[in-house]
Amino acid sequence: MMYYLECSGHDPRFHLALEHYVFHCLDRRHSYFLLSQNDNAVMVGRHQNTLTTVDPVYAARHQLQVVRRLSGGGAVYHDLGTVNYTFISGGDSSAGYDFSTFSGPIVEVLRRMGLPAQLNGRNDITIDGRKCSGSAQYRRDGRVLHHGTLFFDTDLEARQQALTVFPVHPASRYRIEPVTNIRPHLERDLDTLSFLRVLRSAMFSSARLEPYRLTEGDLSAVQAIQSEIYDRWDWNYGSLPPCRFHKELTVEDCGQVEAWLNTDPEGTITSLHFFGDYFGDGDSCVLARRFLGVPLEEDALRAALAGVDLESYFHGMDRESFLSLLLS
Numbered sequence: 001m002m003y004y005l006e007c008s009g010h011d012p013r014f015h016l017a018l019e020h021y022v023f024h025c026l027d028r029r030h031s032y033f034l035l036s037q038n039d040n041a042v043m044v045g046r047h048q049n050t051l052t053t054v055d056p057v058y059a060a061r062h063q064l065q066v067v068r069r070l071s072g073g074g075a076v077y078h079d080l081g082t083v084n085y086t087f088i089s090g091g092d093s094s095a096g097y098d099f100s101t102f103s104g105p106i107v108e109v110l111r112r113m114g115l116p117a118q119l120n121g122r123n124d125i126t127i128d129g130r131k132c133s134g135s136a137q138y139r140r141d142g143r144v145l146h147h148g149t150l151f152f153d154t155d156l157e158a159r160q161q162a163l164t165v166f167p168v169h170p171a172s173r174y175r176i177e178p179v180t181n182i183r184p185h186l187e188r189d190l191d192t193l194s195f196l197r198v199l200r201s202a203m204f205s206s207a208r209l210e211p212y213r214l215t216e217g218d219l220s221a222v223q224a225i226q227s228e229i230y231d232r233w234d235w236n237y238g239s240l241p242p243c244r245f246h247k248e249l250t251v252e253d254c255g256q257v258e259a260w261l262n263t264d265p266e267g268t269i270t271s272l273h274f275f276g277d278y279f280g281d282g283d284s285c286v287l288a289r290r291f292l293g294v295p296l297e298e299d300a301l302r303a304a305l306a307g308v309d310l311e312s313y314f315h316g317m318d319r320e321s322f323l324s325l326l327l328s
Helices: 012-025 056-061 100-112 156-162 192-207 216-230 284-289 298-305 319-327
Strands: 002-006 031-036 041-044 065-068 076-078 082-090 117-120 124-127 130-140 143-151 245-251 255-263 269-276
Touching: 002 192, 012 031, 012 041, 012 065, 012 082, 012 143, 012 216, 031 192, 056 156, 076 082, 076 156, 082 192, 100 117, 100 124, 100 130, 100 143, 100 192, 245 319, 255 319, 269 284, 298 319
Parallel strands: 002 031, 041 065
Antiparallel strands: 031 082, 041 076, 082 143, 117 124, 124 130, 130 143, 245 255, 255 269
């Protein structure tokens, strides 16, 4: 059975905490679908470096909330012209990332509204070749959380400004894809709330959803998760590690990967951190520790990589590309 949860309010930190709670705590025998809207915010991917992704001056001036989510992928701007959807269900977390199973029903709704929507690229929905939705996934213990953003009447200029950064390392400037809103493409105009209702009604019909009523106990647990994780500066921002070398590579089907590293005078790696808009279930800090004390040379790096399931850390990354990143 698939349940529908109504997300009240517009607090992005509460909504991420709710997803977290549903994923980890509600009955795993069932699936769940959520719709939400957030006040002005930037949702940062789990592996991204917030300080080189979001413009902190713009965020403070315009009271943007900056929140890190559980899933990988790139940063996304939200406002009340944006509609967000979430699927949580069972899935094989050892298999490759499957976006079409979850984005497909959304595409079908858009097509029934007369829009030429297409699944495109790694995790996008496009209209006439321009992105109108992106999605991301978090996978753990046989469960999949898939969430996406639909640009319906989003302030695209604000999105551009919020994600424009002048970082310490110019190469790490976050790249912003060209996008379009859904609303101008509609045959019959709707406001954002009406669009959300159409989407909700279509999903109730096609997926046979049943409403789930959050109890006081549920809400208390969600608020505790918000306080313990999503309200914390160290989760949402963290810090820039000092580094001598900053390396960056964009790999098709993987995304952008950055390596921040230091070496001693002999060329041995003394610290290593990975950032980027990639997807991966493994903790890249664990991978990085394998290379501490290893010379920054191809043969030594290749030997340290032996036996490593690189796909679990960087979905879509092959060994030669990874070595190219470190040796560039």
